[in-house]
Amino acid sequence: MSGHGKSAIVIGGGIAGLATSALLGREGYSVTLCEAHDDLGGRAGTWEHDGFRFDTGPSWYLMPEVFEHFFRLLGTSAEEQLDLAPLVPAYRVYSEPSESGSTRSVDVVSGRAEAIDLFEQIEPGAGVRIDEYLDSAGDAYDLAISRFLYDTYETKAGLIDPTLLRRLPQLVPLLTRNLAAHIDKKFTDPQLQKILAYPAVFLGGSPYGVPSLYHLMSHLDLDDGVRYPRGGFVTVIEAIANLARAQGVHLRTNAPVKRIRTRNGRALGVTLETGEEISADLVVSTADLHHTETALLEPSEQSYPQKWWDKRVPSPGALLILLGVRGSLPELPHHTLLFADDWRSNFEAIFGTDTHIPDPASIYICRPSATDDTVAPADHENLFVLVPIPADPTLGHGGTEGSGDETIEHAADAVIAQISSWCGVTDLAERVVVRRTIGPADFLDDLNSWRGNSLGLAHTLGQSAFFRPGNVSKKVDGLYYAGTSALPGIGLPMCLISAELVIKRLRGDRTAGPLPEPAGSEV
Template sequence: MTSVIIIGSGLGGLAAALRLQHAGFQVTLFEKQTRPGGRSSVIEEHGFRVDTGPTILVMKDTFEETYAAVGQDMNRRLDMIQIDPNYRIYFHDDTHVDLYANMAELAAEVERIEPGAAESLFDFIGAGARKYALGMDFVVRNYDHITDIANPRAGLRLLRTGSHRRLYKQVGHYFKSDKLRKAFSFHSMFLGLSPFDALAMYSLITYADLARGMWYPRGGIYSIVEDMVALAEQLGAQICLGTPVQEIVIEAGRAVGVRLESGEVVRADMVVSNADLPYTYKKLVPAAYRKQYTDRRLDKMQYACSGYLLYLGVDKTYSHMRHQALYFSEDYRANLDAIFKTRTLPAAPSFHLNLPTVTDPSLAPEGHSLIYVLAPMPNLQGSVDWNEAAPVVREQLLTQIERLVDPDLRAHIVWEREYTPVDFEQGINAVHGTAFGSFSHGFFQSSYFRPHNKARDIQGLYFVGQGTYPGVGMPMVLLSARLVTERILREWN
């Protein structure tokens, strides 16, 4: 049996383990942490169970396809609930807008904010649908040669959608209201990009989110990780937790196994790294073999943003709240510039507010709620000292959450944890402590230009997860597992 070692149990690593084991390879997966999941982890303490990372599940078809590829029906294994409205968006002036998946309700909501804008909404969503259809052709693709991106017809049609323009500016062609411009442009943040810099192409995420639905698996996103681990083990894969890899062993230009931190060498026919790609090259590949991705080249690449997270267990329930919400601070631009340009602490952070117990009370003891707050922050390339910054940001966030959720909030907090950019670096080896993924999604770090899923200089070394193409986010890393499996099957037939 041809053997594969996978380094890391993020969703991409787990999906690759499932697909490769199902295809007849013998998979052994080594994970540094004592829990699988990577960025999609969980904390279970004092009766609370909180997803620590992703909470927004869109492009459900990529999850279904992952399961179908190994002969399983995801919707039978997991209880998927559609969330509608997808988000409530709060503005600094105490107003809000609900982004409904139900188009009639969404149109009414948009009209309430900007009379006459419903027609523009449907134009905007239609344009998003075209970008989605054209863009997916560049997303679900293994790249070998630069000519693979040269699809003149698709390229021309994409140009006609204005995909090469800036996202925030293009959204401005549809909506006059500043509030709607924010509400329909923030999605690029999920890729670690400011909407002022992101390509308008990425409004396809807004389309995928609103028109194709947002989902929640009962038990939380971590239920998917747990189910994938169980399924991989059932298929025969070996998953070793708390087992950090120290080095990829390379002999005569070929990856032949890994050296664990314990010193043990485990050999295999190939190695697939799901650890951060820049970390893999910098720390796991011996310098003599790093001809393509040298430290110098990796240091010049653009890294995505990080985040500060606050998880609260509260002895109250909040029926007036939505499952998902966002808060935009008054100066949207200043907040984004602090994160992406000056890499300083935003004066007034915008944030994502998630109350999963609104949909799923089983995540907390009876009569209690979970509050998850994610404030995008600069990555560690800036000079923020997180020992000093964390209490300041916590205080700013609590003050805002008191306004939005409960003026008595602090008196009801019974459990609390936080996670800073430094934790991303130390916990999962994320270079510069990036949150959603390592490399940002500028044009020259996307599709063909993103690091490929196969090392050019080292035979038998592959990559899966957010560092390679298609990129960042759960649906994309599941697709990366499909692409690397297709490549391996082609090469190892």
């Protein structure tokens, strides 16, 4: 193995750090992971209170083949590690009530035939167009997996591959037209347009800012299907942590890193906040990249100094509302989306020059208790509500039972009232028995998240693929990066890939595709 006899330190115990540690252990490295907090998970955290267990981060299990490939690299499988439940419907969509107060909801069921039927019912003629759209989305997704996402871009050889060059006439429009414009040319119904455009938020951006190549996301929810790991996303974190331990990784919590130690332009290890020094042959930081560059390194060692960040676009901030609710909520399936009529103004409020919390907002609600009876007490429901808001820590901190900053709690009250009105749960506020809010200032304080953003660098064209920060320092030998702001990007699957890209760098593997799976792995 390439790492035999060598040591590595991984900074950060989120999914990227845990996955990187496990893969480094498999390569033969002696690995120590340093996590600042009591618990592992990072953005994929969990909070328990009064019999409720809330995921505090990711809640969509998409790109299952990426998880499967990662598990196979470690000699196991998703089936062995997780209990995945398919969701039917994949999600429900509520539109803003009309002046008469009536609401319009649509259940989206995964599957090509189901998508065609739904689109045709809502907009005659759209069935044929969504069939073509999903063909294109699937093709773009396959291209991303085979050519873009697993490429370290150490060289540009993959970009001038003849197979890819032949695709340029199809690719150029997808890279130069934004997602909203691409959708609006094909579909006229506002609700259908939003069903196709909302995945831009998963990419940390706006449909008016991300390139239309990312229409590939519709392949995931409309064609491929949406799943849920029973027990919550903490089970994904626990599975990967256990695999890391099985590879001999030492997982240290309550071990915040103060500085990456260097000498003569080479990483030597880290210094903890306690003053303890840990030496290693290489360091991988999966902490927030802005924090890594501007706080853990000296100015002369920074590949991405503050002036670089001043020209970049963060993902949105987030208002998270965790609610324990008495009684049942049949109005809400596992996933629910609320789309405001003034869609564009919502995104202007988040990404524009005069930023503010949108009202009414476009909202995502997860009710895991619809699928999982372990996340709430009997006769109660568990709600995780996410409201995209500006990445601005001055909006404030959240808190429990209304104790957060005024701006955050006032916005949370408005969101609860909005859910009550739009979804027909007239007594929702009165039934809340547990409440916690999380704001951009919490993301900054707890995760060192740049500008309090919730996901990482937005996937604009100028912050995607080879334009995104690479996974190796340009100034410090032996320092590598993984996580949401480095290649390839935002989301749990992307973090798994970012861990694999570290291994590809160490092996000198410059191919564009995934690492070979161990002999005997099933395809």
